[in-house]
Amino acid sequence: MSSVLLDARSLVKNFGGLTAVANVSVHFDQNELVGLIGPNGAGKTTLFNLLTGETPVSSGSISLATDRGVQSLNGRSPAQIAQAGISRTFQNIRLFKELTVLDNVRIAMTNHYREGFLTSILRLPKYYRTEREMTAAAQRLLAIFDLTAVADQPAKNLPYGTQRRLEIVRALATKPKLLFLDEPAAGMNPEETADLTRLIRQIQHDFHITVVLIEHDMSLVMDVCERLYVLEHGGLLATGTPAEIQRDPAVIKAYLGGD
Amino acid sequence: MRFSSRVKSNLAWLGVMVSGFVIIDGLEVARVINPFIENMLVTIGINVILAVGLNLIIGFAGQFSLGHAGFMAIGAYATGIMTQTMSTPLGFFLSMGVGMVLAMVAAVIVGIPTLRLRGDYLAIATMGAAEIIRILINNLKITNGAAGLFNIPALVSWATVYVLMCVTTLVTVNFIHSRGGRAVMAVREDELAAGAMGINTTRWKLAAFVFGAATAAIGGSLHAAYIQTIAPDDFNIMASIAILIIVVLGGVGSITGTFVAAIVLSVLDTVLQNFGTIRMIIYSLALILIMIFKPTGLLGSWEFSFKRVFSRREVTSHE
Amino acid sequence: MQTFGQQLINGLSLGSIYALLALGYTMVYGIIKLINFAHGDIYMLGAFWGYYSINYFHFNFWLALFSAMVVCAIIGVVIEYFAYRPLRHSARITALITAIGVSFLLENGMSYLVGANARSFPQAIRVVTYHWLGLRVSNIQLLILGTACALMILLELIIKRTKMGKAMRAVSVDPEAAQLVGINLNQTISFTFALGSAMAGAAGVLIGLYYNSIDPLMGMTPGIKAFVAAVIGGIGSVPGASLGGFIIGLLETAVQAVGLSAYKDAVVYFVLIVILLVLPAGIFGKRTREKV
Numbered sequence: 001m002s003s004v005l006l007d008a009r010s011l012v013k014n015f016g017g018l019t020a021v022a023n024v025s026v027h028f029d030q031n032e033l034v035g036l037i038g039p040n041g042a043g044k045t046t047l048f049n050l051l052t053g054e055t056p057v058s059s060g061s062i063s064l065a066t067d068r069g070v071q072s073l074n075g076r077s078p079a080q081i082a083q084a085g086i087s088r089t090f091q092n093i094r095l096f097k098e099l100t101v102l103d104n105v106r107i108a109m110t111n112h113y114r115e116g117f118l119t120s121i122l123r124l125p126k127y128y129r130t131e132r133e134m135t136a137a138a139q140r141l142l143a144i145f146d147l148t149a150v151a152d153q154p155a156k157n158l159p160y161g162t163q164r165r166l167e168i169v170r171a172l173a174t175k176p177k178l179l180f181l182d183e184p185a186a187g188m189n190p191e192e193t194a195d196l197t198r199l200i201r202q203i204q205h206d207f208h209i210t211v212v213l214i215e216h217d218m219s220l221v222m223d224v225c226e227r228l229y230v231l232e233h234g235g236l237l238a239t240g241t242p243a244e245i246q247r248d249p250a251v252i253k254a255y256l257g258g259d
Numbered sequence: 260m261r262f263s264s265r266v267k268s269n270l271a272w273l274g275v276m277v278s279g280f281v282i283i284d285g286l287e288v289a290r291v292i293n294p295f296i297e298n299m300l301v302t303i304g305i306n307v308i309l310a311v312g313l314n315l316i317i318g319f320a321g322q323f324s325l326g327h328a329g330f331m332a333i334g335a336y337a338t339g340i341m342t343q344t345m346s347t348p349l350g351f352f353l354s355m356g357v358g359m360v361l362a363m364v365a366a367v368i369v370g371i372p373t374l375r376l377r378g379d380y381l382a383i384a385t386m387g388a389a390e391i392i393r394i395l396i397n398n399l400k401i402t403n404g405a406a407g408l409f410n411i412p413a414l415v416s417w418a419t420v421y422v423l424m425c426v427t428t429l430v431t432v433n434f435i436h437s438r439g440g441r442a443v444m445a446v447r448e449d450e451l452a453a454g455a456m457g458i459n460t461t462r463w464k465l466a467a468f469v470f471g472a473a474t475a476a477i478g479g480s481l482h483a484a485y486i487q488t489i490a491p492d493d494f495n496i497m498a499s500i501a502i503l504i505i506v507v508l509g510g511v512g513s514i515t516g517t518f519v520a521a522i523v524l525s526v527l528d529t530v531l532q533n534f535g536t537i538r539m540i541i542y543s544l545a546l547i548l549i550m551i552f553k554p555t556g557l558l559g560s561w562e563f564s565f566k567r568v569f570s571r572r573e574v575t576s577h578e
Numbered sequence: 579m580q581t582f583g584q585q586l587i588n589g590l591s592l593g594s595i596y597a598l599l600a601l602g603y604t605m606v607y608g609i610i611k612l613i614n615f616a617h618g619d620i621y622m623l624g625a626f627w628g629y630y631s632i633n634y635f636h637f638n639f640w641l642a643l644f645s646a647m648v649v650c651a652i653i654g655v656v657i658e659y660f661a662y663r664p665l666r667h668s669a670r671i672t673a674l675i676t677a678i679g680v681s682f683l684l685e686n687g688m689s690y691l692v693g694a695n696a697r698s699f700p701q702a703i704r705v706v707t708y709h710w711l712g713l714r715v716s717n718i719q720l721l722i723l724g725t726a727c728a729l730m731i732l733l734e735l736i737i738k739r740t741k742m743g744k745a746m747r748a749v750s751v752d753p754e755a756a757q758l759v760g761i762n763l764n765q766t767i768s769f770t771f772a773l774g775s776a777m778a779g780a781a782g783v784l785i786g787l788y789y790n791s792i793d794p795l796m797g798m799t800p801g802i803k804a805f806v807a808a809v810i811g812g813i814g815s816v817p818g819a820s821l822g823g824f825i826i827g828l829l830e831t832a833v834q835a836v837g838l839s840a841y842k843d844a845v846v847y848f849v850l851i852v853i854l855l856v857l858p859a860g861i862f863g864k865r866t867r868e869k870v
Contacts, residue, residue, distance in 0.1 A: 082457035096448035107445040108456040120437035387847030394844040543682035550676040554668035
């Protein structure tokens with residue numbers, strides 16, 4: 001029996017008069033692969049943004065199991081939440097475009113290395129040591145995901161599918177316990193999607209982390225996810241294993257419409 | 260014995276800095292450099308210091324500051340006031356240190372609230388903050404109000420400016436190529452994504468801003484001690500804009516470009532001295548034309564690197 | 579109470595000049611996101627046109643005002659065509675430096691052509707001072723206030739009621755989408771510059787009449803203040819610019835009235851910073867949130 005990693009209770013988000021997320025409770029367990037599905041405008045990305053601190057919640061509580069016990073994430077900034085162990089990718093790729101692939105990854109490691117200001121500007125021996133260690137760690141990650149060859153390229157020069165892959169690598173470089181992927185297969189051809197499926201499995205297997213993904217590609221979701229949450233109109237419609245969800249009459253109705 | 264390209268490039272830069280010094284010194288001794296040219300060289304040096312710091316803020320951290328002259332004023336007045344009673348080189352460096360600390364404190368006070376603003380809003384807020392600093396100086400007794408300070412002891416030679424220019428540039432470039440420099444550039448590239456990767460964006464923006472303010476204070480101190488006369492109007496909006504022009508003309512995000520632009524503009528200015536009143540007309544036309552035909556500045560974001568030169572050579576020699 | 583009323587009138591007159599100038603900044607910024615640094619110098623050119631047209635062509639005030647607006651509109655369009663249009667797809671900071679270059683060019687060009695000295699503006703209208711409830715109001719002040727308000731209402735009508743105004747609003751929201759629905763981008767931007775510059779030209783003639791002294795560098799400080807006004811009001815918003823102009827005019831007069839004239843600009847900038855901290859997009863500005 002795995003223990004709960006992230007527990008979100010009764011989340012509500014109002015934008016003016018519009019309720020984007022209405023009383024949603026979700027939990028993600030250690031080393032679990034969870035899918036978040038639902039029609040467009042169901043509040044999936046908003047839910048991600050609430051959980052990563054990008055948008056503050058109107059009400060509800062979020063807590064994360066960390067090395068130092070269970071911590072509340074309410075009111076924390078995205079940076080603090082990232083440091084607590086949650087990382088993410090974005091629906092519209094948000095890489096550091098002008099910087100190299102290597103730098104994109106090294107930046108995500110910033111908080112795992114300490115270096116004093118004087119060490120940096122005077123290039124004390126510790127500077128060279130930190131640089132060597134960061135670069136080696138980044139190169140290791142890039143090697144795992146077949147990005148070594150493009151390490152010195154600016155991120156903007158990569159093909160679309162590779163950019164998506166790099167964004168996942170960058171997120172992993174923060175050493176998260178929980179990784180949110182926002183539509184990782186969007187805009188990919190079937191071949192790229194198949195690669196991605198392998199990649200997600202590999203991440204969960206090699207890094208022992210929890211992966212939560214928003215996805216419209218049902219074959220991908222049904223293939224990799226162990227458990228699904230279905231959102232509709234900002235509310236939670238159903239939850240269960242892929243097989244259960246596929247049989248759920250409410251879900252079928254929401255997706256196929258009609259009475 | 261074979262050196263790595265890192266050691267070679269460090270030695271090459273040291274060589275460039277030392278030979279630059281030796282050449283200028285030789286020309287001074289040979290009396291090729293008259294006071295007029297020396298003045299030009301010192302202006303270039305001070306402008307490089309000012310513009311490198313501003314380029315860190317604008318080009319690398321992506322924060323549009325229009326208030327650089329305000330921090331420069333703090334350094335200049337610290338030196339102008341303190342060296343009246345401590346007229347020694349030690350006194351100068353002490354005053355420069357005090358100026359830097361004061362400028363950094365001012366940058367924290369200005370930066371914490373305003374760095375939340377974006378783009379042009381930040382520009383206008385920093386411009387306002389710099390103007391507030393200037394108006395305070397204009398009305399204080401210790402700064403001698405609008406008349407300013409004169410007869411500031413001449414404690415600075417071209418050599419002091421040269422050495423401080425090298426040190427400031429070196430320190431800035433080292434910062435850019437460190438863990439902190441990359442964090443700062445991540446904020447420029449995508450603040451939201453940087454935050455999601457655990458980068459404390461406010462802290463790194465402020466770090467770059469405070470760093471830039473400290474270098475501006477160095478430039479101000481040197482200006483005060485070399486020119487020997489300062490007045491609040493030397494540090495108005497137009498002074499901030501003059502530094503901005505060097506940064507943009509050289510290429511936002513290129514330290515090499517900042518050097519090139521500072522030299523080009525100073526030489527242009529010196530040559531145009533002979534043209535009398537139409538000098539500023541030619542200057543402004545040149546500015547417009549360069550921007551239209553070279554919108555990314557003279558060098559874009561290109562950076563000269565010995566390390567690249569050497570590692571390229573290593574690669575070719577292996578082949 | 580009396581001095582308060584008096585200062586209110588002085589502040590409103592000054593404010594209406596800032597407001598006229600701020601309109602140009604806000605419209606240009608709204609449409610091409612450029613801080614048109616040369617805008618204050620267009621106002622200077624307007625003042626000089628007024629000076630020459632009254633002295634040498636013997637125009638009356640209204641004709642001078644109208645012709646200054648036309649001349650400045652043309653100058654604004656020409657500047658946009660030659661200096662800003664080639665940079666429309668460049669980084670915004672590049673266009674800003676070009677605008678600064680244009681500003682230097684206009685200031686120094688005029689200093690070269692007419693000399694840098696200040697000269698007195700012809701008295702096109704005889705000053706009459708009315709005494710009313712213990713207040714002194716000159717006909718010039720009323721004229722400035724009246725003309726400025728009339729022009730602002732006219733501008734609001736153009737933007738809200740005409741086809742061109744609709745095109746301007748569309749371009750400021752989304753230039754690409756506007757082009758897709760058949761709006762001529764270049765024409766719309768030129769029109770915006772013409773309108774904004776005409777307002778600046780009018781402000782120049784009015785200020786000449788009010789302060790009675792003009793010089794080639796007169797546009798610098800009011801230009802920056804007017805931009806501050808536009809930012810306070812919410813840059814891109816036409817009513818915001820008017821409001822911002824009046825706020826700055828009143829603020830300056832009030833600070834002067836309490837005997838702190840040395841700190842008048844500092845107070846303006848301080849208020850600017852405070853307003854931006856509370857309302858990061860100005861009073862009427864729309865806060866746009868980045869979509870993730």
